[in-house]
Amino acid sequence: MHQGLVPQSGPAKIAPVFYARPPMTGKAFNALPVIAGHTEAGSTRKGRLAVLADDVRLLVAEDLRATPDPLGFLLNIGLPNDAPLLTSNDLDSFVYPLVSRLTAASRRPFASVWASKRYARTSSAAVFQAHPTEDPGGVQQLQVRTTASIATTTFRQQIRSQIAAAPAFPTGDIALQLSFVVGPRRVWSNLWKVTIDSLGPLLGHPVNIHGERPDGRITDLGLHCVVDPDVGHDVVIAIRMNPVA
Template sequence: MGPGSQVQPITAPVFYARPEAVGNALEVEPALASWDKAGSPGQARSAAFIAGMRTVITGHLSATSDPLALRLDIGLPRHVPLLSYHDLDNYLFPLVPKLAASSGRQFASVWATKRHAPTSVVALSQAYATRDPGGTYSFEVTTTAAAESTAFKEQIRDQIAVGRPLPDGGVALQLAFVVGPRRAWPNLWKATIDSLGPILGRDAGAGQWNVHDGRVTDLGLHCIVDPNAGNRVAIAIRARTATPPTTE
């Protein structure tokens, strides 16, 4: 950037409405992201889940205009605790990037919930901008570091350091990103959520990025692309105590 040039402001983040259309039941069990070696049971479950999702939504894609919104409601057995493990972002990644790659369509908004239920349901719709949801915590942060770096997490954590963990129980979390054209925004999800210790809490003595993200029972992720963003990422963080999920 030359002398006297000015940094262009970034477009304000946009929140999109949750798809409310009646979804389709999945015939395959949702699987968490797996970083095991190829051919492992974890990788096989992940591949089957992605294939099952692709089968369900492919017929709806051609009838749905951009921008796209995806909703995934995870049904868990009653004996499985809702507020630990089964992190919602780990169901959405690598699912969403794989769906985008196979369809050639990008998602502007993706949602996930978890509850005790015998089935999991997926819905696809056009994404419609909606009002800022607000929340107990409403933070606006900006980062410049690479998502895989510790600096990325530190920049977010330091900008929300005034927060105190929400009371015990489920959390409804929405993150609205503004990224440059070269950023793959799904790669930002986990690092951002791992940085939210001041909101989600963590165990005494636990690593600073080992936060209680399993307590997020309602997750909304949104993105717009701004050519002026460059390496900057703007994130609007909205968090509140979640309404107890319904069971079936």
């Protein structure tokens, strides 16, 4: 079913859907120029990410054509040993341009995106057919609903007000899964960064005094989407957080 579209027979149910992480590593590539800032004079990190996205698109192009819906994407980022693991190289900053480029090239949406970062010599990427799985549960299990545009501060405020009673996650790296329920007109990848940025209180940084990026603590990330016309312009987000084993 295209992008996990909810069947509309019987009473409408607004329920998040989670997809299984695939048992594969993917095809290897080099992400070091983006991570370490190795570049020609005048280029920016955004530009280097765009180049990387094109390289990955070519790497998985054949698999993208052959893989049935619903589509999933897997990204494993390898960091050099001198790179800070928990305070830089946010996973959402890598997957957004890659998935956007793959979606534009194939004209097919993705239902599930997985990403991780570890100390390793190489990075890898893969396209796979996504398969629904059970709710993973978690140390933190929350669900929020927003009614505002992501272009407004109200979107963030609505999320933060609904998670305000939850305690901050203990120190260390985090495995985070977010499952979005959106209407058919939403581009769900546009929701990733603003949603994760809104989770600062859960990640232990309600006020970012020192310019730290709390989402750097996320070393395993799962993003999932189901389209349900009954939510209209609202967005329902299921949040599942666990320590990384």
